[in-house]
Amino acid sequence: MRRVWTSGAERDDRTGTGTRALFGETMRFDLSDGSIPILTTKRVFWKPAARELLWFLSGDRNIRRLVEQGVHIWTDWPLAKFNATSGETLDRDAFEARIVDDADFAARWGDLGPVYGAQWRHWPRYTATNDGLYQRDPSGIDQIAELVHGLRHNPSSRRHIFTGWNVAELIDMALPPCHMTYQYFISDNRLSSILYQRSCDLGLGFAFNIFEASLLLRMLAQQCDLLPGEIIWMGADCHLYRNHAHLVETQLARTPRPFPRLDFARRPADIFGYAIEDFLVTGYDPHPAIAAPVAV
Structure with a gap:
Protein backbone atom coordinates (compact mmCIF):
# COMPACT_ATOMS: atom_id res chain seq x y z
CA MET A 1 0.00 0.00 0.00
CA SER A 58 -23.94 -21.71 -3.48
CA GLY A 59 -23.75 -20.75 -7.16
CA ASP A 60 -26.22 -17.90 -6.66
CA ARG A 61 -26.08 -14.80 -8.86
CA ASN A 62 -28.80 -12.68 -7.24
CA ILE A 63 -28.18 -10.25 -4.38
CA ARG A 64 -31.40 -11.13 -2.56
CA ARG A 65 -29.87 -13.76 -0.29
CA LEU A 66 -27.02 -11.41 0.60
CA VAL A 67 -29.34 -8.49 1.33
CA GLU A 68 -31.50 -10.68 3.56
CA GLN A 69 -28.38 -11.29 5.65
CA GLY A 70 -27.49 -7.60 5.83
CA VAL A 71 -24.65 -7.87 3.30
CA HIS A 72 -24.57 -4.81 1.04
CA ILE A 73 -21.32 -5.25 -0.89
CA TRP A 74 -22.94 -6.14 -4.24
CA THR A 75 -25.89 -3.75 -4.10
CA ASP A 76 -24.31 -0.69 -5.74
CA TRP A 77 -24.06 -2.25 -9.22
CA PRO A 78 -27.72 -3.34 -9.68
CA LEU A 79 -28.89 -0.19 -7.90
CA ALA A 80 -27.02 2.01 -10.37
CA LYS A 81 -28.46 0.00 -13.28
CA PHE A 82 -32.00 0.25 -11.90
CA ASN A 83 -31.85 4.00 -11.36
CA ALA A 84 -30.32 4.60 -14.80
CA THR A 85 -32.88 2.40 -16.54
CA SER A 86 -36.03 3.34 -14.63
CA GLY A 87 -35.36 7.04 -14.11
CA GLU A 88 -36.01 6.63 -10.38
CA THR A 89 -33.55 7.75 -7.72
CA LEU A 90 -33.85 5.09 -5.06
CA ASP A 91 -31.25 5.07 -2.30
CA ARG A 92 -29.66 1.83 -1.20
CA ASP A 93 -32.03 1.16 1.69
CA ALA A 94 -35.17 1.63 -0.41
CA PHE A 95 -33.78 -0.52 -3.23
CA GLU A 96 -32.78 -3.32 -0.87
CA ALA A 97 -36.19 -3.22 0.83
CA ARG A 98 -37.84 -3.84 -2.54
CA ILE A 99 -35.37 -6.64 -3.29
CA VAL A 100 -36.32 -8.40 -0.05
CA ASP A 101 -40.08 -7.75 -0.19
CA ASP A 102 -40.76 -8.38 -3.89
CA ALA A 103 -39.52 -11.62 -5.43
CA ASP A 104 -40.37 -10.52 -8.96
CA PHE A 105 -38.52 -7.23 -8.51
CA ALA A 106 -35.53 -9.14 -7.08
CA ALA A 107 -35.53 -11.58 -9.99
CA ARG A 108 -35.36 -8.72 -12.48
CA TRP A 109 -33.19 -6.16 -10.73
CA GLY A 110 -31.19 -8.18 -8.22
CA ASP A 111 -29.61 -10.46 -10.79
CA LEU A 112 -25.90 -9.76 -11.38
CA GLY A 113 -25.47 -11.94 -14.41
CA PRO A 114 -23.15 -14.98 -14.49
CA VAL A 115 -20.71 -13.68 -11.86
CA TYR A 116 -18.36 -15.67 -9.61
CA GLY A 117 -20.65 -18.32 -8.15
CA ALA A 118 -22.37 -19.01 -11.44
CA GLN A 119 -19.00 -19.76 -13.06
CA TRP A 120 -17.63 -21.68 -10.07
CA ARG A 121 -20.63 -24.02 -9.85
CA HIS A 122 -22.30 -23.89 -13.29
CA TRP A 123 -19.69 -23.23 -15.95
CA PRO A 124 -21.59 -23.55 -19.26
CA ARG A 125 -21.51 -26.90 -21.02
CA TYR A 126 -23.24 -27.69 -24.30
CA THR A 127 -24.27 -31.13 -25.53
CA ALA A 128 -25.18 -32.25 -29.04
CA THR A 129 -28.81 -33.08 -29.82
CA ASN A 130 -30.08 -35.68 -32.27
CA ASP A 131 -30.66 -33.02 -34.92
CA GLY A 132 -27.03 -31.91 -34.85
CA LEU A 133 -27.62 -28.78 -32.80
CA TYR A 134 -26.27 -27.99 -29.34
CA GLN A 135 -28.20 -27.25 -26.20
CA ARG A 136 -26.97 -25.85 -22.91
CA ASP A 137 -26.80 -28.21 -19.95
CA PRO A 138 -28.57 -26.22 -17.17
Whole structure:
Protein backbone atom coordinates (compact mmCIF):
# COMPACT_ATOMS: atom_id res chain seq x y z
CA MET A 1 0.00 0.00 0.00
CA ARG A 2 2.79 2.44 0.86
CA ARG A 3 4.64 1.77 -2.38
CA VAL A 4 1.51 2.10 -4.50
CA TRP A 5 0.58 5.38 -2.80
CA THR A 6 4.04 6.94 -3.02
CA SER A 7 5.36 5.59 -6.33
CA GLY A 8 2.41 4.08 -8.23
CA ALA A 9 1.65 5.22 -11.76
CA GLU A 10 -1.12 7.81 -12.03
CA ARG A 11 -3.87 6.23 -14.12
CA ASP A 12 -7.38 6.95 -15.29
CA ASP A 13 -9.87 4.16 -14.75
CA ARG A 14 -13.30 2.87 -15.70
CA THR A 15 -15.04 4.60 -12.78
CA GLY A 16 -13.60 8.04 -13.55
CA THR A 17 -12.15 8.31 -10.05
CA GLY A 18 -8.48 7.83 -10.94
CA THR A 19 -5.93 5.57 -9.31
CA ARG A 20 -2.29 5.07 -8.45
CA ALA A 21 -1.16 1.61 -9.43
CA LEU A 22 1.68 -0.90 -9.56
CA PHE A 23 1.63 -3.97 -11.77
CA GLY A 24 2.63 -7.50 -10.81
CA GLU A 25 2.93 -7.79 -7.02
CA THR A 26 3.17 -10.90 -4.83
CA MET A 27 2.61 -11.61 -1.14
CA ARG A 28 2.78 -14.86 0.83
CA PHE A 29 0.91 -15.80 4.00
CA ASP A 30 1.68 -18.87 6.13
CA LEU A 31 -1.54 -20.48 7.41
CA SER A 32 0.11 -23.52 8.98
CA ASP A 33 -0.17 -22.16 12.54
CA GLY A 34 -3.94 -21.67 12.29
CA SER A 35 -3.75 -17.92 11.74
CA ILE A 36 -5.92 -16.18 9.15
CA PRO A 37 -4.88 -12.96 7.37
CA ILE A 38 -7.49 -10.42 8.45
CA LEU A 39 -6.10 -6.87 8.31
CA THR A 40 -5.47 -5.30 11.70
CA THR A 41 -4.61 -1.73 10.65
CA LYS A 42 -8.37 -1.27 10.29
CA ARG A 43 -11.31 -3.37 11.43
CA VAL A 44 -12.45 -5.78 8.74
CA PHE A 45 -15.99 -7.04 9.15
CA TRP A 46 -15.10 -10.59 8.31
CA LYS A 47 -18.56 -12.12 8.69
CA PRO A 48 -19.95 -10.32 5.60
CA ALA A 49 -16.86 -11.56 3.74
CA ALA A 50 -17.52 -15.12 4.89
CA ARG A 51 -21.18 -14.79 3.90
CA GLU A 52 -20.08 -13.59 0.46
CA LEU A 53 -17.85 -16.67 0.06
CA LEU A 54 -20.71 -18.98 1.08
CA TRP A 55 -22.92 -17.17 -1.45
CA PHE A 56 -20.31 -17.76 -4.16
CA LEU A 57 -20.15 -21.44 -3.24
CA SER A 58 -23.94 -21.71 -3.48
CA GLY A 59 -23.75 -20.75 -7.16
CA ASP A 60 -26.22 -17.90 -6.66
CA ARG A 61 -26.08 -14.80 -8.86
CA ASN A 62 -28.80 -12.68 -7.24
CA ILE A 63 -28.18 -10.25 -4.38
CA ARG A 64 -31.40 -11.13 -2.56
CA ARG A 65 -29.87 -13.76 -0.29
CA LEU A 66 -27.02 -11.41 0.60
CA VAL A 67 -29.34 -8.49 1.33
CA GLU A 68 -31.50 -10.68 3.56
CA GLN A 69 -28.38 -11.29 5.65
CA GLY A 70 -27.49 -7.60 5.83
CA VAL A 71 -24.65 -7.87 3.30
CA HIS A 72 -24.57 -4.81 1.04
CA ILE A 73 -21.32 -5.25 -0.89
CA TRP A 74 -22.94 -6.14 -4.24
CA THR A 75 -25.89 -3.75 -4.10
CA ASP A 76 -24.31 -0.69 -5.74
CA TRP A 77 -24.06 -2.25 -9.22
CA PRO A 78 -27.72 -3.34 -9.68
CA LEU A 79 -28.89 -0.19 -7.90
CA ALA A 80 -27.02 2.01 -10.37
CA LYS A 81 -28.46 0.00 -13.28
CA PHE A 82 -32.00 0.25 -11.90
CA ASN A 83 -31.85 4.00 -11.36
CA ALA A 84 -30.32 4.60 -14.80
CA THR A 85 -32.88 2.40 -16.54
CA SER A 86 -36.03 3.34 -14.63
CA GLY A 87 -35.36 7.04 -14.11
CA GLU A 88 -36.01 6.63 -10.38
CA THR A 89 -33.55 7.75 -7.72
CA LEU A 90 -33.85 5.09 -5.06
CA ASP A 91 -31.25 5.07 -2.30
CA ARG A 92 -29.66 1.83 -1.20
CA ASP A 93 -32.03 1.16 1.69
CA ALA A 94 -35.17 1.63 -0.41
CA PHE A 95 -33.78 -0.52 -3.23
CA GLU A 96 -32.78 -3.32 -0.87
CA ALA A 97 -36.19 -3.22 0.83
CA ARG A 98 -37.84 -3.84 -2.54
CA ILE A 99 -35.37 -6.64 -3.29
CA VAL A 100 -36.32 -8.40 -0.05
CA ASP A 101 -40.08 -7.75 -0.19
CA ASP A 102 -40.76 -8.38 -3.89
CA ALA A 103 -39.52 -11.62 -5.43
CA ASP A 104 -40.37 -10.52 -8.96
CA PHE A 105 -38.52 -7.23 -8.51
CA ALA A 106 -35.53 -9.14 -7.08
CA ALA A 107 -35.53 -11.58 -9.99
CA ARG A 108 -35.36 -8.72 -12.48
CA TRP A 109 -33.19 -6.16 -10.73
CA GLY A 110 -31.19 -8.18 -8.22
CA ASP A 111 -29.61 -10.46 -10.79
CA LEU A 112 -25.90 -9.76 -11.38
CA GLY A 113 -25.47 -11.94 -14.41
CA PRO A 114 -23.15 -14.98 -14.49
CA VAL A 115 -20.71 -13.68 -11.86
CA TYR A 116 -18.36 -15.67 -9.61
CA GLY A 117 -20.65 -18.32 -8.15
CA ALA A 118 -22.37 -19.01 -11.44
CA GLN A 119 -19.00 -19.76 -13.06
CA TRP A 120 -17.63 -21.68 -10.07
CA ARG A 121 -20.63 -24.02 -9.85
CA HIS A 122 -22.30 -23.89 -13.29
CA TRP A 123 -19.69 -23.23 -15.95
CA PRO A 124 -21.59 -23.55 -19.26
CA ARG A 125 -21.51 -26.90 -21.02
CA TYR A 126 -23.24 -27.69 -24.30
CA THR A 127 -24.27 -31.13 -25.53
CA ALA A 128 -25.18 -32.25 -29.04
CA THR A 129 -28.81 -33.08 -29.82
CA ASN A 130 -30.08 -35.68 -32.27
CA ASP A 131 -30.66 -33.02 -34.92
CA GLY A 132 -27.03 -31.91 -34.85
CA LEU A 133 -27.62 -28.78 -32.80
CA TYR A 134 -26.27 -27.99 -29.34
CA GLN A 135 -28.20 -27.25 -26.20
CA ARG A 136 -26.97 -25.85 -22.91
CA ASP A 137 -26.80 -28.21 -19.95
CA PRO A 138 -28.57 -26.22 -17.17
CA SER A 139 -26.33 -27.66 -14.45
CA GLY A 140 -23.08 -26.95 -16.29
CA ILE A 141 -19.69 -27.90 -14.88
CA ASP A 142 -19.26 -27.72 -11.11
CA GLN A 143 -15.64 -26.56 -10.84
CA ILE A 144 -15.66 -26.67 -7.03
CA ALA A 145 -16.94 -30.24 -6.80
CA GLU A 146 -14.38 -31.31 -9.39
CA LEU A 147 -11.63 -29.52 -7.45
CA VAL A 148 -12.49 -31.36 -4.24
CA HIS A 149 -12.59 -34.69 -6.09
CA GLY A 150 -9.21 -33.99 -7.65
CA LEU A 151 -7.58 -32.98 -4.38
CA ARG A 152 -8.80 -36.18 -2.74
CA HIS A 153 -8.05 -38.63 -5.53
CA ASN A 154 -5.17 -37.14 -7.51
CA PRO A 155 -3.22 -34.98 -5.06
CA SER A 156 -0.13 -34.58 -7.28
CA SER A 157 -2.09 -33.17 -10.22
CA ARG A 158 -1.06 -29.80 -11.65
CA ARG A 159 -4.66 -29.13 -12.68
CA HIS A 160 -6.25 -28.21 -9.36
CA ILE A 161 -7.63 -24.97 -10.80
CA PHE A 162 -10.90 -23.10 -10.96
CA THR A 163 -11.61 -19.74 -12.55
CA GLY A 164 -14.37 -17.21 -13.04
CA TRP A 165 -12.92 -15.67 -16.21
CA ASN A 166 -15.38 -16.93 -18.81
CA VAL A 167 -14.61 -14.77 -21.85
CA ALA A 168 -17.91 -15.54 -23.60
CA GLU A 169 -19.96 -14.30 -20.64
CA LEU A 170 -17.96 -11.30 -19.38
CA ILE A 171 -20.31 -8.89 -21.16
CA ASP A 172 -23.28 -10.19 -19.16
CA MET A 173 -21.63 -9.82 -15.73
CA ALA A 174 -22.29 -6.84 -13.46
CA LEU A 175 -18.54 -6.88 -12.76
CA PRO A 176 -16.00 -9.18 -14.41
CA PRO A 177 -14.14 -11.28 -11.83
CA CYS A 178 -11.27 -9.48 -10.09
CA HIS A 179 -10.09 -12.49 -8.05
CA MET A 180 -10.26 -14.66 -11.10
CA THR A 181 -8.13 -17.82 -10.89
CA TYR A 182 -7.25 -20.15 -8.01
CA GLN A 183 -4.76 -23.03 -8.10
CA TYR A 184 -3.89 -25.57 -5.39
CA PHE A 185 -0.83 -27.65 -4.53
CA ILE A 186 -0.34 -30.48 -2.04
CA SER A 187 3.01 -31.25 -0.43
CA ASP A 188 3.74 -33.12 2.82
CA ASN A 189 -0.01 -33.38 3.43
CA ARG A 190 -0.32 -29.59 3.36
CA LEU A 191 -2.57 -27.68 1.00
CA SER A 192 -1.30 -24.41 -0.49
CA SER A 193 -2.95 -22.05 -2.94
CA ILE A 194 -2.22 -19.29 -5.40
CA LEU A 195 -4.82 -16.63 -6.07
CA TYR A 196 -4.27 -14.64 -9.27
CA GLN A 197 -6.09 -11.33 -9.11
CA ARG A 198 -6.28 -9.29 -12.32
CA SER A 199 -7.41 -6.13 -10.49
CA CYS A 200 -7.10 -5.30 -6.81
CA ASP A 201 -8.56 -2.33 -4.92
CA LEU A 202 -6.04 -2.29 -2.06
CA GLY A 203 -8.09 0.16 -0.03
CA LEU A 204 -11.33 -1.80 0.15
CA GLY A 205 -11.36 -5.04 -1.83
CA PHE A 206 -8.09 -6.66 -0.82
CA ALA A 207 -9.10 -7.19 2.81
CA PHE A 208 -12.03 -9.35 1.71
CA ASN A 209 -10.12 -11.04 -1.12
CA ILE A 210 -7.26 -12.37 0.98
CA PHE A 211 -9.51 -13.41 3.87
CA GLU A 212 -11.96 -15.27 1.62
CA ALA A 213 -9.20 -17.03 -0.32
CA SER A 214 -7.59 -18.12 2.95
CA LEU A 215 -10.91 -19.24 4.40
CA LEU A 216 -11.62 -21.29 1.29
CA LEU A 217 -8.19 -22.93 1.53
CA ARG A 218 -8.91 -23.88 5.14
CA MET A 219 -12.33 -25.29 4.21
CA LEU A 220 -10.83 -27.36 1.38
CA ALA A 221 -8.05 -28.62 3.65
CA GLN A 222 -10.59 -29.74 6.25
CA GLN A 223 -12.74 -31.48 3.64
CA CYS A 224 -9.76 -33.27 2.10
CA ASP A 225 -8.03 -34.30 5.37
CA LEU A 226 -5.10 -31.97 4.72
CA LEU A 227 -3.24 -29.43 6.81
CA PRO A 228 -3.13 -25.77 5.76
CA GLY A 229 0.04 -24.55 4.09
CA GLU A 230 0.66 -21.22 2.35
CA ILE A 231 -1.50 -18.86 0.39
CA ILE A 232 0.30 -16.90 -2.30
CA TRP A 233 -1.43 -13.79 -3.58
CA MET A 234 -0.53 -12.52 -7.06
CA GLY A 235 -1.91 -9.11 -8.00
CA ALA A 236 -1.73 -7.70 -11.54
CA ASP A 237 -3.15 -4.15 -11.46
CA CYS A 238 -2.74 -3.25 -7.78
CA HIS A 239 -4.28 0.16 -7.19
CA LEU A 240 -5.48 2.74 -4.72
CA TYR A 241 -8.18 5.24 -5.62
CA ARG A 242 -7.23 8.90 -5.42
CA ASN A 243 -10.20 9.65 -3.17
CA HIS A 244 -8.95 7.15 -0.55
CA ALA A 245 -6.19 9.38 0.82
CA HIS A 246 -7.67 9.45 4.33
CA LEU A 247 -7.97 5.66 4.43
CA VAL A 248 -4.44 5.09 3.14
CA GLU A 249 -2.71 7.64 5.35
CA THR A 250 -4.58 6.48 8.45
CA GLN A 251 -3.70 2.83 7.85
CA LEU A 252 -0.06 3.59 7.11
CA ALA A 253 0.23 5.50 10.39
CA ARG A 254 -0.91 2.49 12.40
CA THR A 255 1.18 -0.42 13.70
CA PRO A 256 -0.02 -3.84 12.52
CA ARG A 257 -1.05 -6.35 15.18
CA PRO A 258 -0.89 -10.17 15.08
CA PHE A 259 -3.34 -11.99 12.83
CA PRO A 260 -6.23 -13.78 14.57
CA ARG A 261 -6.82 -17.54 14.60
CA LEU A 262 -9.45 -19.47 12.66
CA ASP A 263 -11.02 -22.70 13.92
CA PHE A 264 -14.08 -24.65 12.83
CA ALA A 265 -17.05 -25.51 15.01
CA ARG A 266 -17.66 -28.70 13.02
CA ARG A 267 -16.85 -30.53 9.82
CA PRO A 268 -19.81 -30.41 7.41
CA ALA A 269 -20.61 -33.32 5.14
CA ASP A 270 -19.22 -31.50 2.10
CA ILE A 271 -17.68 -28.20 0.96
CA PHE A 272 -21.14 -26.76 0.34
CA GLY A 273 -22.44 -27.45 3.83
CA TYR A 274 -20.70 -24.70 5.80
CA ALA A 275 -22.65 -22.02 7.68
CA ILE A 276 -21.45 -18.76 9.18
CA GLU A 277 -21.62 -20.33 12.65
CA ASP A 278 -18.93 -22.83 11.65
CA PHE A 279 -16.21 -20.17 11.50
CA LEU A 280 -14.61 -19.33 14.84
CA VAL A 281 -12.25 -16.34 14.71
CA THR A 282 -10.43 -15.60 17.96
CA GLY A 283 -7.78 -13.08 18.97
CA TYR A 284 -8.82 -10.41 16.48
CA ASP A 285 -7.72 -7.04 17.90
CA PRO A 286 -7.78 -4.50 15.06
CA HIS A 287 -7.53 -0.74 14.97
CA PRO A 288 -10.88 1.02 14.33
CA ALA A 289 -12.71 0.77 11.02
CA ILE A 290 -12.14 3.42 8.34
CA ALA A 291 -14.99 4.49 6.08
CA ALA A 292 -14.29 5.07 2.36
CA PRO A 293 -16.46 5.27 -0.78
CA VAL A 294 -16.73 2.43 -3.29
CA ALA A 295 -15.96 3.27 -6.92
CA VAL A 296 -18.71 1.74 -9.08
